[in-house]
Structures are given as C-alpha cells and as structure tokens.
Amino acid sequence: MKHRLAFVALTLASTLGFADGMAEHIRVDHAHVRLMPPAAPNSAAFLTLHNSGERAAQLTGAASPAARTVELHDHIRDGDIMRMRRIDGGIAIPAGGNATLAPGGKHIMLIGLTAPLQAETVVEITLSFADGSARTVAVPVQPMVRHAGH
Numbered sequence: 001m002k003h004r005l006a007f008v009a010l011t012l013a014s015t016l017g018f019a020d021g022m023a024e025h026i027r028v029d030h031a032h033v034r035l036m037p038p039a040a041p042n043s044a045a046f047l048t049l050h051n052s053g054e055r056a057a058q059l060t061g062a063a064s065p066a067a068r069t070v071e072l073h074d075h076i077r078d079g080d081i082m083r084m085r086r087i088d089g090g091i092a093i094p095a096g097g098n099a100t101l102a103p104g105g106k107h108i109m110l111i112g113l114t115a116p117l118q119a120e121t122v123v124e125i126t127l128s129f130a131d132g133s134a135r136t137v138a139v140p141v142q143p144m145v146r147h148a149g150h
Contacts, residue, residue: 021133025053026093028135032142033066033123034103038116044073045108045125045139048100051093058130059099060090066123068112075104084109090130117141 031047051057062070072087082104091106093099101107108125117123122138129135 022057022129023133023135035143057093058090061128067110073109
C-alpha cells in the first residue's frame, strides 16, 4: 500500500510541472548535439529557447540518458584564455524573448557519454525549469560545421 501511495504521489507530482509551468511556454529551435570522435568522453548541445509566456523563465538544468552527467556551461574570458565554467544559477529566458545556447557561449555539456554518438541520430535531453516543470526534446546529432578560411 505504501508503494502504491508513493507511486500515485510521484505520478501527480510529475504531472503538476506541466499544468501551467514554464516548460509549457518554451519552444526549442536550432537544436543539435555536436558529433564527436568515437573516443571522446564528452559533447555539447546547442539550441535556442523561445519563451512565449508572460513571465520570465529560468532553465536550471538538464538530463540525458546519453551522458552520466549533464550540466549548463558557459565560456568566460580569463585574460587571454577562454575557460569553460558550470552555470549554477541557471539561464534566464525573458518573457517573450529568447536565450541562445551556442558554441563559444552558454551550452548544455554532456559529460561521460554512455556510448559513442552517431551522426543522423537523436539524443533525448530533458530541460528542467525553476518552477519544477520539464520538457524533453529529441536533439539531432550533427557534425561540427567548419567555415572556409578557419
């Protein structure tokens, strides 16, 4: 009986985040996970989050079965060196606005890949928001685009 009650409580709690949460107002565009060489232990996901809501939203974390650990990261200039740092406070998405996670800036870091990534496949990533709501997106794996002359 205790297990049944715990299951019902957990089921209700998991659906409450979708009732009128931040995730409901977030659209994800231009998403991709960077294809890495087979031996690479980590990768990154990039995307644009559009908030159609009337309140600001806050992306506070992410999870994926493709990696042991998933963190929000940013690149920060330290003198002449760019360093990657974990973002602990989350990423703000203004009401009616966007937050772009792109190479060289904020991104979702996939640490400890559970298997080598394959081109033309997708990685499921669950985005978590400050109000407890969440949204799972299927993100395509794509090779890094190299620009001519770089």
